Amino acid sequence: MSRDDADDPDAAGNRRRGSGGPLLRDLGEFGLIDLLRRRYGGRAHPGELSIGDDAAVVRVPRGRAVLSTDMLLEGTHFSLDYFLPAEVGWRALSANLSDLAAMGAAPLCYLAALAAPGRTPVATVDGIFCGMAAAAAPSGMRLVGGDTCRGDRLALSLTVVGAVERGRPLTRTGARPGDLLYVTGSPGWSHLGLRLLRGGRPAKATGWRGEAMRRHLRPEARWREGMIAARSGAVAAMIDLSDGLLPDLSHLLEREGLGAILPEEAFPFPPAFRKAASALGIDPLAAFLAGGEDYELALTVPPRRRRRFLGAMRRCKELPVTRVGRVVPEPGVWLSRDGRQEHLVGGFSHF
Ligand code: ADP
Ligand code: MG
Numbered sequence: 378m379s380r381d382d383a384d385d386p387d388a389a390g391n392r393r394r395g396s397g398g399p400l401l402r403d404l405g406e407f408g409l410i411d412l413l414r415r416r417y418g419g420r421a422h423p424g425e426l427s428i429g430d431d432a433a434v435v436r437v438p439r440g441r442a443v444l445s446t447d448m449l450l451e452g453t454h455f456s457l458d459y460f461l462p463a464e465v466g467w468r469a470l471s472a473n474l475s476d477l478a479a480m481g482a483a484p485l486c487y488l489a490a491l492a493a494p495g496r497t498p499v500a501t502v503d504g505i506f507c508g509m510a511a512a513a514a515p516s517g518m519r520l521v522g523g524d525t526c527r528g529d530r531l532a533l534s535l536t537v538v539g540a541v542e543r544g545r546p547l548t549r550t551g552a553r554p555g556d557l558l559y560v561t562g563s564p565g566w567s568h569l570g571l572r573l574l575r576g577g578r579p580a581k582a583t584g585w586r587g588e589a590m591r592r593h594l595r596p597e598a599r600w601r602e603g604m605i606a607a608r609s610g611a612v613a614a615m616i617d618l619s620d621g622l623l624p625d626l627s628h629l630l631e632r633e634g635l636g637a638i639l640p641e642e643a644f645p646f647p648p649a650f651r652k653a654a655s656a657l658g659i660d661p662l663a664a665f666l667a668g669g670e671d672y673e674l675a676l677t678v679p680p681r682r683r684r685r686f687l688g689a690m691r692r693c694k695e696l697p698v699t700r701v702g703r704v705v706p707e708p709g710v711w712l713s714r715d716g717r718q719e720h721l722v723g724g725f726s727h728f
Contacts (some may be wrong), residue, residue: 401502402495406525419486426521433521435486443482445649451531459681462501464594465533466508468670472619473537474516474598475672481607482539484518484600489535492528505533509531514727516600520598531539538630541580547607547676549628551614554706556677558626558637559686559698561602562682563645563694564618565661566592569653585653596672602693609689611682621669623721626710629677639702639721666712666721690719705709 401409414428421427426434447469449455455465470487477484489509493502510520518537570593573579573586582590599617606612618625630636642648654661678686690698705711710721 397498397500399499400495401493401499401663403500406527409499410525412499412503413506413520413523413525416503417510417520418522421521427519430537430608433486433488435521435538437485438483438540440540441546443477443480443539443541443546444536445473445476446534446536447476448532448534453464456614457501458580459480460594462504462507463508463511466505466510467512468508469505469533469535470509470512470670471596471598472670473536474512474518474600475533475617475619477537478598478603478672479615479674480539480541480548481544481603481612481615482541482546482600483604484513484516485538485540486519486521487535488521488525489533490525490679491534492526492530492532495527498533501531509535510511512595512598513710541569541605541607544608544610547603547612547615549614549616550632552629552633552635552677552704553679554611554635555705556613556679556704557683557700558639558647558675558677558702558704559700560618560622560673560675561599561673561693561698562696563650564622564645564671564673565646565654565664565666565674566650567596567666568593568664568673569650569657569659571668571670572657572659573653575685585649585656588649589653589657590696593670596670598672599674599696602690602696602698605689605692606674606676606686609686610683611678611686611689613677613679615674615676618671618673618675619669621667622675623666623710624669626675629675630704630710631708634708636705636707636709637702638705638711638712638713638718642656643699643701645697645699645701649656662712 418428449469485577529621570589573589614629616625616629644665651661711718
């Protein structure tokens with residue numbers, strides 16, 4: 378980070394744009410690590426080590442560790458033209474946390490590897506880590522380490538660690554014909570938010586606009602719901618919705634050679650969601666079925682475990698689960714409406 382690239386026009390541009398403060402090259406690698414450790418480093422409990430040694434040491438519960446990594450490149454997965462640094466951090470952390478949620482794991486800690494050009498304002502990296510810390514805070518997940526190096530563009534690789542103490546982690550396999558299909562919350566909002574933002578970012582957003590923006594910029598991973606679902610012992614298979622309900626559902630079904638029927642009248646379309654979709658000229662059905670990045674959970678429950686499942690999920694007071702269909706023995710996903718069935722996978726072209 379300390380090599381000089383003084384003739385760099387972007388650096389001059391950053392200064393001109395008034396991002397003002399120091400650049401990473403002014404701070405150097407160790408200065409940056411020290412700043413991140415002081416501001417965002419997780420506390421080490423007795424017998425543990427957080428940022429600063431060769432590796433982190435954390436106490437782990439009995440049971441099994443659950444681990445996941447994701448990598449984000451500037452220009453490919455995010456752009457600072459559209460997102461504030463804190464939003465990039467929030468979304469990155471939430472996407473990773475959602476992978477733990479989808480296994481039913483309790484979040485423990487995370488590591489963040491960062492590559493960045495020397496011309497990057499320190500405030501940009503600070504913002505990204507601030508967003509990650511804010512998204513991690515409710516779950517108690519702590520930053521315990523990472524790596525920092527110089528690169529030609531920003532890249533962020535997060536590793537999250539969780540644990541399943543009792544029972545087993547929930548996987549994408551295990552759905553059976555006849556299983557009931559549920560989703561948490563109301564998928565589709567994130568796509569509405571994206572479309573709203575593409576039309577120019579509103580300076581102040583309230584009502585449905587505020588909700589659509591929040592759901593796209595600051596999605597909340599359903600780690601509580603995932604843990605409760607797993608502990609209920611009533612769920613057969615589970616996945617988080619990152620690509621969209623249809624593509625993600627096919628991950629639950631295809632490997633088992635199964636399909637699903639989704640009755641349209643069952644879909645969770647709250648009035649504000651319908652209003653937002655209509656104002657943006659988007660079919661709510663399209664946003665629900667094909668919109669990505671909602672980070673809700675989709676799961677299947679054998680009918681005989683339905684009561685146990687619903688009883689357990691009542692503990693997630695704010696977030697309802699909705700039954701959106703059932704698993705069938707034939708491959709393919711079908712939308713049923715007005716007494717007719719429409720084949721969806723590959724044939725859904727409302728976007
Ligand atoms: P090493 O040379 O052994 O890889 P580093 O100098 O890269 O050590 O890292 C020193 C400490 O700082 C380690 O504990 C590492 O986990 C932590 N660290 C480095 N970069 C980051 C980062 N981007 N976020 C959090 N912790 C970091
Ligand atoms: Mg290192």
